[in-house]
Amino acid sequence: MLPTEKDAGSASMSQVSTSTERANQADVAYGRLKQLILDGTLPAGAQMLEQEAATRLEMSRTPVREAMVRLRQEGMVEIRPRHGMRVLPISASDMAEIYAVLTALEGTAAELVAQRGITPRQLAQLRGAVADMQTALERSDLKAWAAADEQFHLHLVRLSGNSRLIQMVGQLWDQAHRARMLTLQLRPTPSNSVKEHADLVDAIAAGDGPRARKVHEDHRRRAGTMLVDLLDRLGLNQL
Structure with a gap:
């Protein structure tokens, strides 16, 4: 049976909702990881795996990964394959x-x-x-x-x-x-x-x-x- 227009609309709304929720989670992860760096809880040289961060923040790895990418773009961390992120020093x-x-x-x-x-x-x-x-x-x-x-x-x-x-x-x-x-x-x-x-x-x-x-x-x-x-x-x- 082909999906009705109503079914298609419901699916579309569900996708938007899921996407928005994921974006919000990424924002939360970004803000909390950034604060750990700014207040010195994660000093220069500190490393944190994706799973370790996800467990600490009590969320899935996907928003944590997105948050780490944002921090890398801002020059605060580097991302290492299979090693998560490392906080970069400032000279x-x-x-x-x-x-x-x-x-x-x-x-x-x-x-x-x-x-x-x-x-x-x-x-x-x-x-x-x-x-x-x-x-x-x-x-x-x-x-x-x-x-x-x-x-x-x-x-x-x-x-x-x-x-x-x-x-x-x-x-x-x-x-x-x-x-x-x-x-x-x-x-x-x-x-x-x-x-x-x-x-x-x-x-x-x-x-x-x-x-x-x-x-x-x-x-x-x-x-x-x-x-x-x-x-x-x-x-x-x-x-």
Whole structure:
């Protein structure tokens, strides 16, 4: 008996549902594996088999495999046949390259935000992140400072409205995150960071695009140089 149109429609809907569920599972696997890397649970050099990851995440191997492919595309892992994934290290030279690109992209974002204009609510978000950074430093809580700093940069880039820029910065930020967190307690207290961020917000509020770009690029260059010099000085060739 030939399938009816209704039967064909039901089959089609079932296929779409299955495909969507698989995609959602892959997103979940990707997010959870990525977080294990970013928080250092899976350090550089750590290996994880597909089945091992699937068991840990309590899901099938297919979404785990897809998640590993995404992580490879972002430069965070390499995939080895029959050995699953291996977390790639980040070297001082890697960080120099990453910060060079971040400086250019985020400088562009800062200029775009200033030129586009900013609402009082958006401005309050940026100023709130700066205030959180100041409060964290007063408590000598570097983890809280780093979290507030990250929120500031996320807000800034999103406000640019450039989807491709947002995506590229996100990938680079994830790669830099591990090095930033692993060296957090080793670097000098970021005393000037709050003022530099506040100066950037003032430039954005004034609608001064060129100044916003310069302030942010100068800040990023100093931060990148400090981090790379620290890695070299401590002999941390790979993280």
